[in-house]
Amino acid sequence: MSHLKTTVRAIGSPINLVFCGLDYAGKTAMNIRMRTGKFISDLKPTLASTMDSVTLVHDEDLVQATIIDLGGQEALRDNWAAFIEKSDVVIFVIDAHDSSRFDEAKKEFQQRIVPLAQKIPCLIVCNKFDLIKNSSMEKDSSKLINEVENTIQAALAVPKDGKFMILVTSQKTGYGLPKVTRLIRELLMSSL
Numbered sequence: 344m345s346h347l348k349t350t351v352r353a354i355g356s357p358i359n360l361v362f363c364g365l366d367y368a369g370k371t372a373m374n375i376r377m378r379t380g381k382f383i384s385d386l387k388p389t390l391a392s393t394m395d396s397v398t399l400v401h402d403e404d405l406v407q408a409t410i411i412d413l414g415g416q417e418a419l420r421d422n423w424a425a426f427i428e429k430s431d432v433v434i435f436v437i438d439a440h441d442s443s444r445f446d447e448a449k450k451e452f453q454q455r456i457v458p459l460a461q462k463i464p465c466l467i468v469c470n471k472f473d474l475i476k477n478s479s480m481e482k483d484s485s486k487l488i489n490e491v492e493n494t495i496q497a498a499l500a501v502p503k504d505g506k507f508m509i510l511v512t513s514q515k516t517g518y519g520l521p522k523v524t525r526l527i528r529e530l531l532m533s534s535l
């Protein structure tokens with residue numbers, strides 16, 4: 344049994360994940376994609392939080408998780424802290440294609456996520472990569488992914504420590520999702 348596997352099992356099952364981030368970022372789309380593999384293009388904004396179970400698969404490993412999906416509209420953001428404090432990992436989703444809202448996302452990230460990150464580490468999900476890819480002249484995907492990661496790292500002023508990891512995703516194509524479980528495990532190890 345690998346060291347990683349032993350560590351995750353020792354933390355207990357299921358792990359608690361909470362989705363935060365501005366409205367329209369793609370939290371519910373990611374929640375649904377992780378649970379069903381489907382992309383829904385006409386989702387309604389989340390007004391009441393939801394809780395679901397999911398089995399995360401990585402290599403031959405299965406990790407049971409509970410997902411809390413929160414609403415990101417401004418009036419709902421004060422609710423985030425109570426849920427974050429009961430979670431093992433925060434998944435902060437940002438619409439990486441909408442730079443007009445980067446400052447707003449940074450404010451919420453710095454105010455509501457960073458102060459809690461020593462206890463509850465954070466996976467930053469740079470979502471809607473399909474839209475970026477469609478509108479970019481850059482044809483080299485790995486270069487583009489790198490650019491997106493760097494852009495969001497700078498836009499949110501992500502602290503450079505092991506409490507934060509960045510992942511580029513598209514809920515439409517499913518890009519990036521196979522890496523979610525591994526990154527969550529690495530973040531859990533950072534808080535041991």
Ligand SMILES: Nc1nc2c(ncn2[C@@H]2O[C@H](COP(=O)(O)OP(=O)(O)OP(=O)(O)O)[C@@H](O)[C@H]2O)c(=O)[nH]1
Nearest residue numbers: 366367368369370371372384388389415471513514
């Ligand atoms: N093209 C594209 N559209 C996406 C992607 N992810 C989400 N969307 C769309 O973006 C819209 C908003 O997605 P939601 O998942 O409802 O956003 P949310 O973060 O849950 O928003 P709130 O519940 O209001 O906080 C929906 O129409 C989704 O279909 C993606 O990766 N690519």
Ligand SMILES: [Mg+2]
Nearest residue numbers: 370371388389
């Ligand atoms: Mg939602």
